[in-house]
Amino acid sequence: MVKAFVDEENYTKAKFAIFDEINKFKYELVSKEELEKVKNNVLAGTIFSKESVSAQASSLASSYFMTGTLDFDDRYIRGIKNVRPEYIKRVAKKYLYNDNLSLLYMKPKKEKVEIASAESSFKKNDDVKRIVLDNGAVILLMEDHKLPMISANAGFLAGVRLENDKNNGISNLASEVLTLGTKRYSKDQIQKIVDNTGSDLSASSGNNTIFVSTKMLKDNFDKIWPLFVSVLSENNFKQKDYDNIKERTVAGIKQSMEDMNYRSDLLWRKKVFAGHAYSMPKSGTLESVESIDSTQVRDFIAKYIVPANMTLAIVGDFNIADMEKRVKDTIGNFKKVAFKKPANKKAEEIKGLKEYKDAMEGKRQSIVRFGFRGVDVLDDDKYVMNVMSSILSGLGSRLFENLRSKYSLAYSVYSFGFNGLDTGAYAFYIATVPEKKEFAIEKMWEEIERLKVEPVTDEELERAINKLTGGHAGSMQNTLGVAQELVLDDMYGIGYREAFEYTTKIQKITKKDIMRVAKKYLDKNACVITVVEP
Known part of the structure; x- marks a missing residue:
């Protein structure tokens, strides 16, 4: 399969360009150098995907299920090694012919050709109604009538940021038990209602927040909304359920410690955010999680899952006036609880160039991370960094081409x-x-320094901006995603209008902006390098 995303006016050109490339495989031999590079990349990806025990078990199960044999992966690796240029030519002629071709072309409706229309049916920031209830809860309401569904996302300031060494992981545990029972609904009742209505109900935690989210068909709103309201206000999980969650969390941490990427992220966070809670893992450590009992979790929920700390966004097929009344009659009746917004705390300054290492036995690769002090969510330089990351990352990016393909x-x-x-x-x-x-x-240092002295190309900048704005436009078509974006931006103090202004801000980024930000933040004398290796 060949897949491409192109502007509508370039469709015909792109189609024939793809056919030309396919025909080259049929009538020309690929070079030995090109084939060797591809074979190495495929082999590396296959082998390194099996480093953990769970990945090996999954591979064996898949091999047996699909092929009836346990050694399929070994045969696949041998087969890749044995591929020759003439094999590719033979296979291309055998399978890549017109009568064996299915061509699917999807294009926008004529009345919706501009990018702005991809950002869903609610593209004006005045489509959002913001309400502050008497108990302190912030409510954001937005109509979207393209599908008969409704999404709601409630966010609370919590997460790793408000934890310490002793209770690290408590936000994660709290989010796990939030949907396991309330004073009105048992865990089984919650699961039955959600399953029977085809709805979603979940809770999660991150660096700064705990989220409780739901998505439902419009016709099931009267069944799901009372359940959602109860989850937000009447948590009453059972001890046995907490014990199961805690046991599963501990097992997950032990398993993660076998993963090189997890260990790399762990070391990087610890050193880059020294002195700040961001230095700790979101799931907690074995020591901290094992020491947290259910009473501590109940107290944590009672302290942070309160109206004055809640921002709730509801997006979907409803009338705002009707939904406002429903919210005030339910969320508005939550008991008012005093809540003081946590004070900000800075991480330690990064001084000098320091390297830290972690050794893992039996591994066959090294993972290196560079860490520089960046910016918080309120700093507009984050937009420049978004574009810079898009230029540097992904297939065809300068890091990919210069460090992977070239060397x-x-x-x-x-x-x-x-x-x-x-x-x-x-x-x-x-x-x-x-x-x-x-x-x-x-x-890597050469590429970092290059950003400071050599402007990125027009093509790189345009591709990066298009990638970011296109991705944002796609995310704005998902009601639950839109609800979460509205909540985060409002709760963080950015303002919910950010969701509608992001594309414009990204499109204003220039080559000079990237050089300025690179010079300002990518300082070799203020950098942490972490290495996880055998």
Whole structure:
């Protein structure tokens, strides 16, 4: 299968360009160098995906289920190694012919050709009604009539940011038990109502928040809404359910500690966010989780899952006036509880260039992360960092082309930003073989310095902006995603209008902005490098 996303006016050109490339496989031999590179990438991806015991077990099960044999992966690897240029030519001629072709072309309706229309049927920020109830709850209501469904997302300031060494992981545990029983609904009743209506109900935690979310068909609103309201206000989980969650969480942490990427993220957070709660894992540590009892979790819920700490967004097929009345008659009756917004706390300053290592026996790769002090969610430089990450990451990006394709240094390479409520970070990631680690670090520094002195190309900038704005437009078609974005932006102090202004802000980023931000934040004398290796 070949898949492409193109502007409508370029469809015909793109189609024939793809056919030309396919025909090259049928009548020309690929070069030995190109084939060798592809074979190495495929083999590396296959082998390194099986590092954990669970991944090996999954592979064996899949092999037996699909092929009736346990050694399919071994045969697949041998087969990849034995592929020759003439094999590709033979297979292309055998299968890639017109009578064997199915061509699907999806295009926008003529009345919706502009990108703005992809951001759903509610593209004006004045479509949102913001209400503050007497008990302190903030309500955001938005109509979207394209489908008969309704989504609701309630956010609370909590998460890792409000934890300490002793109760690290308590937000995660609290989110796990929130949907396991209330004073009006048992766990089984909750599950039955959700299953019978085909709805979704879940809770989750992150660095700064706990979310309780639901999505339902419009016709099932009267069945799900009372349940959702009860989950938000009447938590009453059973001890046995808490014990099961805690046991599962401990097992998950133990399993994660076998994963190189998890250990890499753990070390990176610890060093980049030294002195701040962001330095701790979201799931907690074995020591902290094992010490947290159900009483502590109940107290945590009573303290943070309260109206004055809640921002609730409801998006979907309803009338705002009707929904406002429903919300006031239910959420508005929640007891008012005093809540003081937690104060911000800065992480320690990164001084000098420091390298930290963690060793894992039996592994065959090295994971290197660079960490620089970044920006918080309120700093507009985050938009520049978003564009910079888009330029540097993904297939065809400069990091991919220069470190993976050109020098064969990376199994995976990218950059990313972390924007917290209190502070932030910017990171570069590369997974390589141990013997190439030092050269990979050297080449990564060259790419970092290049950002400061050499403008990105027009093509790179345009592609990055289109990727970000297109992704945002797609996310704005999901009612639950829109609800979460509205909640986060309002709760963090950015303002819910951010959801509608993001595209414009991204499109204003220039090449000079990227050079400025690179010079300001990517300082070699204020950098943490973490290495997890055999």
